[in-house]
Amino acid sequence: MTFEVLAGALLIGFLGSTHCIGMCGGISGALGLAPASGGPVWRYLWGYSAGRIMTYGLIGALVGAFGAVVAPSMGPLRVLAGVMLILMAFYLADWWRGLVWLERGGAVIWRRLQPLGRALLPVRSTGQSLLLGALWGWLPCGLVYSALTYALAQGDALASGATMVAFGLGTLPAVLLTGAAAAQTRQWVQKKWVRNLSAVLLLLFGAWTIWGASGHAGHGDNSGHEGHDMQSEPVEKQQHHHHGHH
Structure with missing residues (x-):
């Protein structure tokens, strides 16, 4: 785990926030504009966001454990990650909508969780908003x-x-702003040039991820050979010296 990886994930969330406006903005807006208890708006927005990010962390830990078991070599997985980022860039800019089939696959799980979410509305406490956010993390x-x-x-x-x-932290600004100023924020981030700019930057990040994975794999192979040569050379010299002594 490096700072570079965390910064990259933060960037993915931030650049993809235009997508979050459409997917999660309505929920966040409902929490922000109509808290049933009449309590502070931000308390519910933060509860919703905290629950959502906790779910992201849980799912991330599960897939990470799975990846460690099934794919000891991370090179191919990093290439796959770069490809997915490029596809997401095309999706954000509405150049290609192929990722819709992934969302349809996830809808199978969501259909089972959605009734639980409805049971938590209208939100009357911070705890309810936290639970609702945790459920909506599976959207x-x-x-x-x-x-x-x-x-x-x-x-x-x-x-x-x-x-x-x-x-999840990268998506936070857009989702919180949507809750606090739903109509104005949605109008701005849905502008074509904003979505296209985010898509281009995400596209470049995906290409950089693929390039970095390829370079890393090559470096690892070379270092392995060099290490083998460096280790074997002293042994040969030691053997030669040993025979010469006798």
Whole structure:
């Protein structure tokens, strides 16, 4: 786990926030604009967001543990993560909608959880908003699935969980602003140039991830050969010296 990985996950969440406005903005807006108890708006918004990010961290830890077992070599997984980021960029800009099928697959789980979410509305306490956020963290979302692939590539439960928490923090500004100023925020982030700019930056990050994975794999192979040569050379010299002595 490096700062670079966490910064990358934060960037994915932030750049993909235009997508979050459509997927989670309505929920956040409902919490922010109509708290049933009449309590402070921000208390419910933070409860919702904290629950959502905790779910992201849990799912990240699960996929990280899975990745550590099934794929000891992380190179291919990092390439897959880069490809998913590129596909997400195309999805954000509405250039290609292929990731919709992933969201449809996740809808199977969501159909079972959705009734639990309805039972928590209207929200009357911070605890309710926290639980609602934890449930909504399972909402089928192409952006979350792309981030999960990036987390999977870390190949460790703790590192993958931390990666998804960083991703969730990246989405926080857009979701909180949507709750506080739903109409104005949605109008701005849905502008074509904003979505296209986010998509291009995400596209570049995906390409950089693939390039970094390829370079890392090559470096690892070379270092392994060099290490073998360096270890074998002294042994040969020692053997030669030993025979010469006798």
